[in-house]
Amino acid sequence: MSTTAATEFAGAWTAGRSVRRTMLLMIFGLLAVALNTGIGYATAGTRAIPIVTGVLLCLAFATGVHLLHRATWLALLSLLPALFVLVGSVQLAPDLALEQRGLRQQVTIVDAEANGKRHTFTLHGTTGPLDEPLVYQGSSPGYRVGDTLTVLTDPDGRIALQDADRVDSAGKVTSLALGVVGWTVIALLAGWRGHVRRRTGRYAVAAF
Template identity: 65%
Template structure:
């Protein structure tokens, strides 16, 4: 059962990363599937190994798996096929905590804005920066120095390693408890 749990974690990591690649340009679909797959893994740890505290601990690597799998696809796409452009920020439209910066390159304004979610953006009107744009228009414009698919891949692998460790720990715990004749839930 422990090996099946380890394999299930690996399949879930690959499956959600694949969903993110197929649904590139929208983050809602891989987030929803990722949350469902992460919850299934956590519930499987709880049901198969009767370890509520290990199931609770499985949420931490699940966060790494979720963020890594959702962010890896668009960043890898920008690194692979993105077009690097030197632009200037000419205008900003602020709606709540969403900042949409209008960009102008050497050959005119870009159709898509650079979006920053949060307060206190590090960009201001008049700043010059390098951005990566997707020629297919599926991935949002991103500042070139913030695109890091290897970091997202590392996060994804770290989450999978965490899940593997928890699955092995739960299996070892279950084995020891069965040898001692203890079959209670905690």
């Protein structure tokens, strides 16, 4: 089949149009990261909101990859860097706030309760019991009664108490960077393969 005939398939794009659509997807990915990180800052202390918006934005990016690529596997692959984007954008704000204004103190775990995967640890500091417990969501918290650790508490009361060793804003920035790099590579690959698939008439779909 000649090149001229191949470009006559329904939905075929010119090279310029494919480049523009690829750039739009890359820009959307960057805006999604920036937007959800901003939402995380605006709602610091309420992680449910940036989690919901982050999931929606990650799914929107995956949908864009699917439309650009005209296949499913790259869209599914984009969910891997989406996890880095989600973790970084949701947790960066509270970690940074605790590092900047958090009060550091050494405490001892004096009691523990478990409700499913939610583990609640009662803490006792140098001046007496703490009003706020340490809460861990997961199957293996790694804490036991009698353990001594350093925690960070928010004097404004907006951010939940955290184990100081697990507060790492630099790590969250790295997570965001990895997510952005991953999305960028996937967008470029989707744009290139999608252009080829359209020119060869594979899985013709309506252009967006």
